[in-house]
Amino acid sequence: MIVSDGFVGNIALKICEGLAFQIFGLLRKSMDSSLLSQVGGMLSKGAFKALRKTIDYTEYGGAPLLGVRGVCVIGHGRSNANAVKNAIRVARGAGARALMNEKIEQERFGRRGPGMTAQEKD
Numbered sequence: 001m002i003v004s005d006g007f008v009g010n011i012a013l014k015i016c017e018g019l020a021f022q023i024f025g026l027l028r029k030s031m032d033s034s035l036l037s038q039v040g041g042m043l044s045k046g047a048f049k050a051l052r053k054t055i056d057y058t059e060y061g062g063a064p065l066l067g068v069r070g071v072c073v074i075g076h077g078r079s080n081a082n083a084v085k086n087a088i089r090v091a092r093g094a095g096a097r098a099l100m101n102e103k104i105e106q107e108r109f110g111r112r113g114p115g116m117t118a119q120e121k122d
Helices: 006-031 035-043 045-055 081-096 100-111
Strands: none
Touching: 006 035, 006 045, 035 045
């Protein structure tokens, strides 16, 4: 988990995406380099497919944006139908666990939310 402002978080995310893309590309190139590595690649195909699915952003859909009133899920700019479906799943789950934002407000501002008087909160 990375906690940051939007600009720094987006840079960190882009670096991770680019690194994963490059590693998979280098791995694919390395596996095509000899007959022995091609056989090893075929034997490892299932493990690589599982790894790809684990780091695929479309499987996660999006990430909840904390610190806002309500439920907000940030998705990838090039999300496909599967990513949107999973982002809706994340939002539904975040709605069921909406207490997280309330907990952040309580720890940051005490019993009252930001800019609220005691009468408004009660």
